[in-house]
Amino acid sequence: MWRILHILAIAAVIFSAAYVYSVKYQAIYASEQVVKTRHAIAKERDAINVLRAEYAHLIRPDRLQALADKLLDTQPLALNQIVKAGDLPLPAAKVDSIGRKLEALGLGQSATPSAGVTGATPALR
C-alpha cells in the first residue's frame, strides 16, 4: 500500500517537475518575444522619427517656395484676393428667362403650366 503511494508521489513529483520545466521554458520564450517586440517597436519608432524628420525636411517652406516658383504658374496671393465668407455676394435670384420670353410672347399661363403645378424643380429662392 505504502509503496504504491510512494510510487504515485514520485510520479507526481516527476510530472510536476516536467510541467514546471515546460512552463518555465514557455515563460522564457514569451519574455524573449516581449523583448523582441520591444526592439521591433523601438525600431519602428526610430523609423517613424526618421520619416517625420524627412517629411519636415521635404515640406520646409523654402523648398516648397522654390518648387512652386519653378513648377507652378500661379501668382503669389494678393491681399484683394482674400475675402471673408460673409462678404461674398449672394447668388442672384434665379430668373426663368424662357418663361419670361414665353410670357412676353403671350403664351405664358396657357401654354406652359407653372412650375408649382407640375412639381418641376422649385426655384431656390
Add this chain to the structure above:
Amino acid sequence: MSESPEPRLLSGSAATPPPSRPSLLLRLKAFLGVLVSTRLDKSGGRIRQLALILCLAYAGIGAKLVKLGLSSEPPQTLKVAADQAASGARPDLLDRNGQVLATDVRTLSVFAEPRRIIDKDEAVELITAVLPDVDAKELRERLSSKKGFVWVKRQVTPKEQQEIFHLGLPGVGFVPENKRVYPNGPIGAHVIGFVDKDNIGIAGMEKYLDQQSLTDPHVAGFTVDPDSLKPVRLSLDLKATHALRDELEAGLEKYQAKAGAGAIIDVNTGEIIALESLPDYDPNDPPDMTKESSKDKINRVNVGVYEMGSTFKAISISMALDSGKVNLGSRIDARDSLRYGRFTIHDFHATHRVLTVPEVFTHSSNIGTARMALMVGVQGHQAFLRKMGQLDRLRTELPESAEPLVPKRWTELNTMTIAFGQGLNVAPIQALMAVAALVNGGHMIVPTFLTRSEADAMASSHRVVSEQTSESMRYLMRSNATHGSASFANIEGYYVGGKTGTADKIIHGHYSQDKVFTTFMAITPADKPKYLYMVLYDQPQAVAGDGGYHTAAHNAGRVAGLLIRRVQPLEGVPPASQFPTQPFPLLAKLGYGFDADKVGKE
C-alpha cells in the same frame, strides 16, 4: 552478471537478485523497492550521503564567489562606457503650430575596445580603408591607449556601418546614438540654436533646455528614456519666420547691406513669432562661433547693440506725453537748430517752424524731441529709460544677451542726443520690447520664445505708461504711416502704424554720413495692435530710383511693407475692408485724433 541493480548503499540487503538473468520487470521492481523503502536502518547512510553532496555543492558555490570577488575586471564595463559616451535623447522642438523645428534621429556610431583588438595596425588600416575621413595617425594613437572604450567615428551612414561590420574586426562595435537634425535648415536658426557632437545644447533654445536640466542625461548617471521627453513648443511660427528670412534676404541683396535682421512680436503676449538675423548659418552644420570669420553670424537682435536712431523718438515722446509736460496739442519750437555748448543739433528734414507734437513725430524732428526730453530732465529721462528696460541687460530664454552701452557721464547733452537715438546702444530686442509696451496699452511684457497666453503675460507685466499715452503713440504711429516716413509700409486693409529710424554709424569715432543703420517698427492694426514688426539693416545702399536716399523708409520700411503683406494672411488675419470706426476713443474724447490722416497736413 555484475550488473547489480542495487546501489552500493544497500549491499547485503535481502533483495539479492537471482544469478540467472532476471527479467526487466523484476529488476525494475527490485530497484523501485529499494528506492522507496522506508526502513529506518537504512536512513543513516542516506542522510550522510545527502550531507556530503550538499557540502560539495556549497563548496563549489563558495569557490565561484571567491573567484568572482578576486577578479579585477568588473563585468559590463562596455555597456556603462557606451552609455556614458553616447549622445542622450533630447526633446523635440516644435513651432507654435506643431511643425518640427528640431528632432532626434537614431544613428549608429563605431567604437573600439583597444584591449580586445589583436592587431592594431591591421585594424587601423582596414578601418581607414572603409572610413577615409578618419585620420589614420590619430586613430592609431587612440587605439594604443589604455582605455576600455574609444570612439572610431560618430554617426556613420548605414553603408559605412555595413562595411565596418563585414570587416569582422574583434573589439570593434556599434552603439546607437541620437543625432540632432534641424529639418528646416537655417530658418529660425538663431532662436533654435544648435548642439555639439554629444547632443549638448551650446546655443539658442537648445542651450536653454539644458540649463533647465530637462535633458542632460549624463549628470545623474542614467539615460533618459526618449519616450518620456515631451516636445517643447516654441513661440516661433515657422512659416512667418521663413517669410521674414526670405524678405530680409531679398532686401539684403537689393540694398547691398552688410547685415539685416528682423523680428515679429505679439505685443499682447510678448511671444516672438519670428526672429531672423542675416547672415546666418545652418544648425545642422554649425559654425565655430569662437572664430573671427563667424563673428558676423551673431544674432543681431539679441546680441548686437546699436544706436536705434529715430525709433527711440517714440520712447522719448511717450515719456514727455506720460509726464504730462506736453500733450498732443503742444507746440515745440523747431525754427532754429538747437545749440548746447559747442554742439548743435540739426534736423534731417528741417522745417524751420513751430511744430505740434504729432508733427515732431512725423517729421522726425531731432530738435523737437531733444526739447521735449529736456522738459522731463536728465533724472526723469534716466528713470523712464530704466523703467522701459533700456539701461539694463535684457534676459530672455535665449542664453545670448547683451549689455546696453550706457554713457558713463550722463549730462543734458546726453539726454538730448539719446532722446533722438544717439549715444545709447541697446539690443534691438530691448527696443522691440519697449515699443511693444508703448502700443499695447502700456504693459511692459518681457519677450518670450516659448508659447504664453495673454492672461499669463498680463499677470507678469507691469504698467509703464498710461492707457492714454499708449493710445497717443498708436495715433502718432498711424499718422506717420499715412503722412510720414512710414508710408511704404502702409498696407491697405491692415491699418498699419510705423516709425522709421536711421542712425549714422560711428566710423573711427565720428558719425559717418553715408554709412547708416536703419530700423523700422510697424504695428498692425494701429487701433488695437496685435503684431509689431521690426526690420533693421546695417549699411544699406541707396538703389536706383530712390533719389540717393538710404534712409530707413526706403529699405527697412519697404521690406516691412512686403512682410506685413505676406505675414498677416499667414497669421490668419484677413485685410479689413474698411477703416475702424473709432480707432482712438480716448483721444477723441480729448478732441484729438478724429482722423489720423489729417495729422501732418500743413
